[in-house]
Amino acid sequence: MTATDAPEIDIERLKAEIREAARRRSSEITNAHATRAAQGDGSAVVALPPLSKTRRETRQAHASADGGGGSARQTDAPQLVLQADFRPAEDGRYHVNDLLQYHDKLFVRNAYRALLKREPDEEGFRQQLELLRSGRFDKIDVLAALAASPEARSKRVRVEGLEHPARIRKLGRLPYVGYLFRLLFALVRLPALVREQQQFTAYVTAQHQQFADFINPVLLDISQSRRHLETLISDARQHLETLIAHQSAAQEQLRRQQSADREAWATQLTEMLAHVQRQQESLVQLVEERVHQFAQRLQQTRAELTAQEGRLSMLLEEARRRLPEPLDERQLQTFADEADFARDALYLALEDAFRGTRGEIKERLKTYLPFVKRTPPAGALVDLGCGRGEWLEVLKHAGFDAAVGVDRNRIMLEQCRERGFEVLESDALTYLQSAPDASLRAVTGFHFAEHLPFPVLVKVVDEALRALAPGGVLIFETPNPENMVVGSCNFYLDPDHRNPLPPPTLRFLFESRGLARVEILRLNANDGARVRDERSDLALRFNDFMYGPLDYAVVGWKV
Amino acid sequence: MPRIALLTTNITTGDAVSNDVVGMYRALERRGATARIFASNWSFEDPQVWPAVEIADFLRSPEDLLVYHYSMGWEYGLELLRELPCRTSVKYHNVTPPEFFIGYSEAHEKSCREGRRLEELARADCDLYMSASEYSSWELLLAGTERERTFVVPPFHHIDRLNSIEPDETVLDAFQDGRTNLLMVGRVFPNKGHAALIEAFAIYHHHYNSESRLLLVGKEEDSLAGYSKELRELVAARGLQKAVVFTGGVSDEALKAYYLVANVFVFASEHEGFCVPLVEAMAMKLPIVTYSSTAIPGTVGKAGLVWKERDPVLLAESVERLTKDAALAEALGRAGWQRYTEHFTNERIEERFLAALAACGL
Numbered sequence: 001m002t003a004t005d006a007p008e009i010d011i012e013r014l015k016a017e018i019r020e021a022a023r024r025r026s027s028e029i030t031n032a033h034a035t036r037a038a039q040g041d042g043s044a045v046v047a048l049p050p051l052s053k054t055r056r057e058t059r060q061a062h063a064s065a066d067g068g069g070g071s072a073r074q075t076d077a078p079q080l081v082l083q084a085d086f087r088p089a090e091d092g093r094y095h096v097n098d099l100l101q102y103h104d105k106l107f108v109r110n111a112y113r114a115l116l117k118r119e120p121d122e123e124g125f126r127q128q129l130e131l132l133r134s135g136r137f138d139k140i141d142v143l144a145a146l147a148a149s150p151e152a153r154s155k156r157v158r159v160e161g162l163e164h165p166a167r168i169r170k171l172g173r174l175p176y177v178g179y180l181f182r183l184l185f186a187l188v189r190l191p192a193l194v195r196e197q198q199q200f201t202a203y204v205t206a207q208h209q210q211f212a213d214f215i216n217p218v219l220l221d222i223s224q225s226r227r228h229l230e231t232l233i234s235d236a237r238q239h240l241e242t243l244i245a246h247q248s249a250a251q252e253q254l255r256r257q258q259s260a261d262r263e264a265w266a267t268q269l270t271e272m273l274a275h276v277q278r279q280q281e282s283l284v285q286l287v288e289e290r291v292h293q294f295a296q297r298l299q300q301t302r303a304e305l306t307a308q309e310g311r312l313s314m315l316l317e318e319a320r321r322r323l324p325e326p327l328d329e330r331q332l333q334t335f336a337d338e339a340d341f342a343r344d345a346l347y348l349a350l351e352d353a354f355r356g357t358r359g360e361i362k363e364r365l366k367t368y369l370p371f372v373k374r375t376p377p378a379g380a381l382v383d384l385g386c387g388r389g390e391w392l393e394v395l396k397h398a399g400f401d402a403a404v405g406v407d408r409n410r411i412m413l414e415q416c417r418e419r420g421f422e423v424l425e426s427d428a429l430t431y432l433q434s435a436p437d438a439s440l441r442a443v444t445g446f447h448f449a450e451h452l453p454f455p456v457l458v459k460v461v462d463e464a465l466r467a468l469a470p471g472g473v474l475i476f477e478t479p480n481p482e483n484m485v486v487g488s489c490n491f492y493l494d495p496d497h498r499n500p501l502p503p504p505t506l507r508f509l510f511e512s513r514g515l516a517r518v519e520i521l522r523l524n525a526n527d528g529a530r531v532r533d534e535r536s537d538l539a540l541r542f543n544d545f546m547y548g549p550l551d552y553a554v555v556g557w558k559v
Numbered sequence: 560m561p562r563i564a565l566l567t568t569n570i571t572t573g574d575a576v577s578n579d580v581v582g583m584y585r586a587l588e589r590r591g592a593t594a595r596i597f598a599s600n601w602s603f604e605d606p607q608v609w610p611a612v613e614i615a616d617f618l619r620s621p622e623d624l625l626v627y628h629y630s631m632g633w634e635y636g637l638e639l640l641r642e643l644p645c646r647t648s649v650k651y652h653n654v655t656p657p658e659f660f661i662g663y664s665e666a667h668e669k670s671c672r673e674g675r676r677l678e679e680l681a682r683a684d685c686d687l688y689m690s691a692s693e694y695s696s697w698e699l700l701l702a703g704t705e706r707e708r709t710f711v712v713p714p715f716h717h718i719d720r721l722n723s724i725e726p727d728e729t730v731l732d733a734f735q736d737g738r739t740n741l742l743m744v745g746r747v748f749p750n751k752g753h754a755a756l757i758e759a760f761a762i763y764h765h766h767y768n769s770e771s772r773l774l775l776v777g778k779e780e781d782s783l784a785g786y787s788k789e790l791r792e793l794v795a796a797r798g799l800q801k802a803v804v805f806t807g808g809v810s811d812e813a814l815k816a817y818y819l820v821a822n823v824f825v826f827a828s829e830h831e832g833f834c835v836p837l838v839e840a841m842a843m844k845l846p847i848v849t850y851s852s853t854a855i856p857g858t859v860g861k862a863g864l865v866w867k868e869r870d871p872v873l874l875a876e877s878v879e880r881l882t883k884d885a886a887l888a889e890a891l892g893r894a895g896w897q898r899y900t901e902h903f904t905n906e907r908i909e910e911r912f913l914a915a916l917a918a919c920g921l
Contacts, residue, residue, distance in 0.1 A: 014880075022876035025766070
């Protein structure tokens with residue numbers, strides 16, 4: 001249910017786009033800045049004129065003045081009227097001068113209203129005004145053109161005094177001779193033209209005067225408004241300054257408050273630090289006292305100990321003087337040996353706990369029967385470190401009667417004797433050394449080699465080789481350190497084990513001391529626990545390292 | 560079976576706190592609990608409301624529970640919270656900071672000042688504190704309540720009712736005329752940022768779309784006439800008399816109609832404890848454009864355009880973008896609706912309410 005708020009919209013990107021558009025728009029909306037600047041005070045917002053609206057109205061007024069043909073919008077401002085109003089004649093009769101007295105837009109509009117009895121259409125109005133302003137048509141031409149139109153004729157309007165000058169203007173437009181006509185006509189009309197020129201000059205002057213009369217009060221009004229605005233602005237500024245003053249006063253107060261707070265905190269902090277320091281000092285004092293006490297006590301104890309030692313050595317000296325004679329070396333050796341036997345029970349218990357049940361061991365040891373069966377049928381079969389006698393039992397069952405067990409654990413030897421096996425209490429090396437040359441059929445040591453120091457092991461191999469009959473076999477079984485759990489952990493379950501013996505080491509030992517056809521047998525793999533993923537190389541290697549064979553045997557033959 | 564009393568000062572139809580009290584009552588009723596509503600003033604018969612002075616007869620066992628809906632200063636409520644021999648809890652609805660009312664209404668200013676006695680609430684050491692929003696829960700925590708006993712439980716609301724009723728035809732007819740309608744819902748109170756909203760609308764109306772209208776739906780109070788008057792003066796000064804509509808308080812039917820005719824929900828409030836209208840807008844799939852403040856960003860999440868900058872051009876531009884891009888407006892509306900269904904339906908709120916009760920072993 002997470003992240004489903006707006007699955008289709010990237011709000012942050014959208015906001016960035018809007019922010020950018022608003023930034024562009026903001027610079028256009030200059031008024032918006034003014035509005036925002038004024039937002040500090042609610043009353044100021046209300047008092048300000050709606051600037052944006054004023055500007056809009058101004059724009060609209062411009063638009064209508066351009067296209068409206070004189071129908072100016074009503075506004076509060078005074079209207080400047082430069083030309084007399086025109087009233088269409090009810091009987092439709094005009095003198096050309098009635099119309100010629102107007103100029104520019106007003107002329108065109110009035111010509112339409114007189115001759116066509118309607119307001120000009122936009123297109124016609126624009127065309128006529130353009131012709132007139134370009135000088136290609138004069139007013140007579142405009143009037144003549146309008147009067148000649150079918151629309152004007154149907155309206156039956158008569159303009160006296162138009163026909164004659166219109167005809168002359170037409171002649172003036174004839175090719176080649178037109179120019180002469182115009183020249184001639186101008187000459188004839190010169191006095192009248194001069195009079196018209198004077199009239200026009202007077203008209204223009206009058207209009208200028210009218211402009212001046214109009215513009216002066218407007219200017220006055222503007223300057224008054226400006227003064228008013230300036231007052232408003234200065235008021236606003238004052239207001240703003242007051243606000244700023246208030247704000248800075250408030251800031252000042254806040255600053256004072258903060259510094260007071262800071263001081264209060266500083267005092268509090270100093271007090272707290274002082275308190276902590278006091279506590280620390282008393283703690284240090286306490287620790288020093290304790291250390292001193294301990295040191296004193298230690299010294300006392302040491303002094304007492306020295307005194308005790310003194311007393312003890314006195315007693316020993318006294319005792320030595322009273323004993324008949326010191327113990328000799330032989331007696332001491334007996335003591336040491338007897339101490340070794342004192343651990344026999346412990347080893348038996350270890351064997352019981354870790355080596356496996358008697359049945360299991362026997363089952364495993366049957367692996368070696370084929371090797372023994374291949375030896376020539378003469379001489380004894382010796383099991384070094386026979387322990388509880390499992391191999392001796394296996395051999396007895398298989399029909400080998402000349403089996404002998406050698407061990408130093410008296411409890412185990414006792415157990416073997418109870419089962420009817422022939423066993424000897426002896427050191428393995430001592431036993432082999434005492435055996436005649438070529439007198440043995442097989443020498444075995446199951447979980448035996450790892451109990452020996454290596455130099456002793458070498459001697460055992462040498463002596464076994466010497467004592468074996470030709471064709472005899474030497475078999476050692478030992479924990480397999482290729483299995484990492486065995487090598488790093490299980491090997492040490494028996495504290496009497498020395499070092500794990502890797503298969504290559506024993507093979508090398510057998511071969512280098514002269515045994516032949518040496519082979520390694522890896523036994524007792526822990527199949528049940530293997531990782532079951534036969535396709536995975538990793539699993540295969542893992543299985544090898546962790547669940548590989550627990551034991552191995554090295555087998556060699558005397559040639 | 561412990562008894563549960565829901566206590567509030569005033570309870571009436573149509574205001575956010577009352578909707579929450581009734582919603583909570585119904586949730587407890589459905590769960591089979593023995594619950595009663597207690598208040599000092601009330602205006603309806605169903606569910607039944609009991610006088611607050613009788614609450615001590617109802618809550619007699621230490622296993623009973625008092626839920627005090629705190630929305631304004633009320634000495635008696637605090638007294639009950641401290642002295643009743645049962646387990647206690649508070650639902651904090653947030654109280655507007657009194658500063659907003661300075662210069663408009665001394666009565667409101669005073670009542671809000673007295674209403675913000677959060678330290679006293681915290682000292683009452685209740686078994687459970689519930690607040691309408693993360694923002695409100697911070698106010699409680701800062702006042703000294705414990706994290707483990709402070710939970711956010713949005714208020715129950717009347718949106719299910721809005722969904723089930725028919726909209727008011729006259730409102731639909733009046734405002735479905737092709738003009739773009741911007742809608743704001745909320746009492747005409749000085750913390751609601753009406754002025755800022757009108758300023759932003761002025762920009763939108765004059766510079767983007769003159770065929771637009773701002774509908775301000777919400778009760779006006781005589782005691783705040785000064786504020787109402789100022790807003791109308793502002794509207795006039797911006798030349799918006801024909802474009803801004805103050806509707807006053809409206810029926811649920813009319814409210815639904817306003818949501819239906821609106822193109823965008825706009826909001827510029829400066830203080831909200833949760834803001835149910837935002838959730839109503841989400842439920843109506845109306846895209847939201849708002850300034851960020853107090854609980855607003857927490858309520859809207861990413862299901863609307865929430866602006867940290869209080870810039871009227873940004874608000875106007877956002878409205879422009881949404882009204883010009885129908886697909887975007889629809890997607891944003893849908894996002895709001897999704898947020899509503901995931902977090903703010905009465906069912907979800909009921910789950911959170913019961914979870915809060917359970918978390919405190921109630």
